[in-house]
Amino acid sequence: MAQFASKAASGVRKGLKVARVKSKEAVGVVGARRHLAHARQERKAAVEELGELVCRMLEEGRLEEETLRSRSAAIADIDERIRQSEEEIEAVHDQAAGELDRGEPD
Numbered sequence: 001m002a003q004f005a006s007k008a009a010s011g012v013r014k015g016l017k018v019a020r021v022k023s024k025e026a027v028g029v030v031g032a033r034r035h036l037a038h039a040r041q042e043r044k045a046a047v048e049e050l051g052e053l054v055c056r057m058l059e060e061g062r063l064e065e066e067t068l069r070s071r072s073a074a075i076a077d078i079d080e081r082i083r084q085s086e087e088e089i090e091a092v093h094d095q096a097a098g099e100l101d102r103g104e105p106d
Contacts, residue, residue: 018100025096029089036085043078050075 050071057063 021096021099025092028092032085032088032092036082036089039078039081039085043075043082046071046075046078 050068053071054063054068057068
């Protein structure tokens, strides 16, 4: 009977650990995905704005290289934020998998 109780308690501890780790993972991923979605929307708007700017400049017969470079650099910064958000999501998943693989009690 004591062995059964010990196995049951161990199973409950493992189940609680999985639930704790998975909920922590979900919270981390949701936050990073929110940042990722915002950055992607921001990038889309910036690219559209750059395209409109280029069209307007072409219609006026002048290309302002510094303005275009500045807008392009802003898009590159957004791309970096997107990359960082994607890496953050991967890191959260890796951390959770590592915690579960260790099999340590809470």
